Each structure stands twice: as C-alpha cells, then as structure tokens.
Amino acid sequence: MKKQRVIITGRIRLKDFAPDYCGGRDKEQTRKKTDQRGRHIGDLQQLLYANGHHAVLLIFQGMDASGKDGAIRTVLHRVNPAGVETANFKVPSAEESAHDFLWRIHHAVPRHGNIGVFNRSHYEAVLAERVLGLVPEKTWRRRYGQIVDFERMLVANKVLVLKFYLHISRREQAVRFRERLANPEKNWKFSHADLATRQRWDDYIVAYEDMLNATSHPAARWHLVPADRNWYRDHVVAGAVARALDALKLKWPKPAEYLSRVRIGK
C-alpha cells in the first residue's frame, strides 16, 4: 500500500489504497472532532437554506455494508431534517425504465437551499448494470461521458456535487455480514442478494475502478474514503462536506431595504 490519497485527480488503482487506513489517528479523539464537524455542518446548512442560492448533493457509492447509511447518519446528525432530501434508487419502475437512465436521477436533485443525499445513484448504471450484463458494453461506456456532462450542468447551476466512494475490504464485509446475521436488530439489513453480489467482488472492483477513473472530473471529483473503520470513514466525509460548505463563504442574507421602515402594530 503506497499511498492514501483521498481526492482522485489522476488515474488510480484501487489495490494501492488500504481500506483500513486511518492515518494513525486516535479513535475517540477523532470521533469528537467528527461530532464538532457535524455541528458545524448543521450551522452551515442553516445559512445554505437562508440564502437559497446553492444546493449540495452528496453521492454515496460503495459495496454492501461499506457504511453508506452510517456515514450519512453521522455526518448529517446535526442538520435540520427539513433541509435534507434523501433519495434511494430502488429497482426502476416501468415508468422509470421507459426513460433515459438520468431521468429519475434528475428529478431527485435537491432544490437550492437544501442538502440532497443519494444513497447509491446514477453510478449504478455503470456498476450493477455493467456487472450483471443488463446493458451492452457500448451503452455503459457511453454513460461515463453522459454522467460527466450531467454533473457539470448541475454544478454550473449551483448544485455542489460531492462524491464519496466508500472503500471497504472483502474481509471487513464478511465481518459485517456476520454481525447482521447474529444481531436480531440488524437481521433486516441482510438480504440473500447481498451474497450473490459478494461472489462477484472482483468484477465490481474493476467496475468501481473504471468508474472512478472515468468520472472524477474537475467540477465533481471522487473522494476515495477508506471505510474499514467507521470512525475514520465518517471523519473523512464530514471533513469534505464541511470544507465544501465553508468554501461557499455563506453569510446571512442582507436585509431588504424596506425592512428598516417596517413597524409592527398592535
């Protein structure tokens, strides 16, 4: 394992990145910092909402049990739920299948002022659909460019796009699956389909690697997040979200001129 780079700007190979990387950090201290970042994100969301000029879209991809739900929960735990829109893209309906693959995605893009979360996303169209052979190679290859164009359009229209690939090891996935089977409060998270997907692990890694290399464009880079340790994963994601919101340099909206003349009667 040579390096641990988080934002993908050039060609990468996934095997060069350690899923259990944590930069030698202390778990408890890091958790406290993550909690602070969460509060900060909560404050910034209020400003985002008050201004209503930008939206933020967080896209999460990763193998089963890589911790997408957990990261979303931790990073947004101090954000007013009224300012968050979450989308889960299930198996497409007949209506959705009758449209291009970005049609239902576009509909779920958050409105200005809100934070949107995609727990899986349009990227499944170059991951599961590729691995399962649902579309021919010509089709999924063409989608890389279509996705980049789509995201560029969003960013140009003030939708900040932040993409997180949660990088988990096959060994850690086994640990988490066993936990889901052993713990009655987690049984419901396990589905038989997860095993079939696990058997195609190597195919999925190839698909993820190609996806990361083809779609980490300057307007919306991929964050490669080491995800074997929950606490480090959450720390990286919270940091990226906080930094991106900070960079907007949001201020409370200037009062309209007329406000200075308003008097409230009895």
Add this chain to the structure above:
Amino acid sequence: MKKQRVIITGRIRLKDFAPDYCGGRDKEQTRKKTDQRGRHIGDLQQLLYANGHHAVLLIFQGMDASGKDGAIRTVLHRVNPAGVETANFKVPSAEESAHDFLWRIHHAVPRHGNIGVFNRSHYEAVLAERVLGLVPEKTWRRRYGQIVDFERMLVANKVLVLKFYLHISRREQAVRFRERLANPEKNWKFSHADLATRQRWDDYIVAYEDMLNATSHPAARWHLVPADRNWYRDHVVAGAVARALDALKLKWPKPAEYLSRVRIGK
C-alpha cells in the same frame, strides 16, 4: 380561559384556549423531557424504517411565526435525516394548478418506513384560499369532506396522520416579528406579505376554527397546541409523536427463515 384541551374531539372555540398555557410546568425540566422524547422518537424511527409497513405524516399549520419550523426541528432532531421527507408547499406551479388541490399533496405523502412532514399543507386550501377569496365558498366548504376522505384513505393504507395546529396569540406574533426585524440572522424569515396576513388576523382565526371543527375526524384528530412558549409547544408535539409511534408497538422484523442457514465465506 376555561380549559386547555389538546386533542379536538368535539366542537371548539379558539378563544377558549390560552396560547400561553403551559400547565404550570418548569421550563428547563420540560426541555430535558422533550429532549428525551426526541431521542425516543429517533429510536422508534429506526424501527419504523426497518419494518417498512407504516408511514407517519406530521402536518403543521399555524399563523406566521407560530413556530412550525422550530417544532419540526426540535421534535426530529434525533431522527436520521434519511428517514424524513419534508414538503413545503409553495405557490402552485402552472402544472399543479391544472390539477385538483390534493394532487401535489398526494405526491408528497411519505413512503412506508419514513416520517413525512408537511410544513403547511392541503389545509391552506381552506385557509389562505378562503380568506383571500381565491375560491368561492361552495368550493372551500366542499373541501372539508374531500380532505377527510383523503386522510381516511391514507390512514387505512397505514399512513399515520398527526395534525398540529400551533395556537399563537396576536401579541406574541408581534414580538416575534420584531425579533426577526432586529436580528440580522432572522431578517430573511420576514417578508412583507406577513404583514398583510397579520392584518387579516380575525378572518384567519375564523377560518382556522371552522377547519379544526370540520376536519378533526376519528382517523386523524387535530392537536391544538398552545404555542406562545416554544418549549411547551415542542413538548406537546414531541409527546404526541412519541405516543403515536409507541402505539404501533413496533418490533425488529423477524429474520427470514433462510438466514439461519447462511454462511459467509472468505
């Protein structure tokens, strides 16, 4: 002020209810209890999501500055944002106006497993639309029954409907408007239209009273929430939400039979 009844089961007059009622409770102790209730609601939402058999729809109505945003924020502050769907119904689009008044409302009903929040709702069709004379009396009167039928259908289809009318005094609204004008962080919440609405206060009270009496049906009663004190308002709402979720008696889903036979390979 004769009584302070919270759930409307018979005919009421709003002037019989004190907006500043708090049952002689202590503010700090009550806040702590509300926070506990919030955590409990967070736990119950996990069960709601895991089971995926019921949805919960919280409907908030009340005058400007009655605290709809604040109540939503406090009551749901421990709920995973991914399990919450919030709808704000703005001025209808041309497309929405070309449909019946419940069309866009129906679309925003939460999916099973989620908590939905309507910050204002279909009830504006018998409030603002009535007071502003946007529809003839025959039309808005007919809507009471249509709303009851619609909500009954939702409840029968496992969407728990909880309705909260936040009861604020005209005097307290003035205090809050002045605060919005004085505080740069709150300026953005104030709009000139709020003043025009305030001038029609008595007309709105009549419309609210008629609405509460006509639409507090057994499947979805109105909660009349004294709202001059934020902390008491949040306490009442959190209590009603927690009790309603408790009454579902949710348990972790029983594991599928096959799970006992699953082995996770290397």
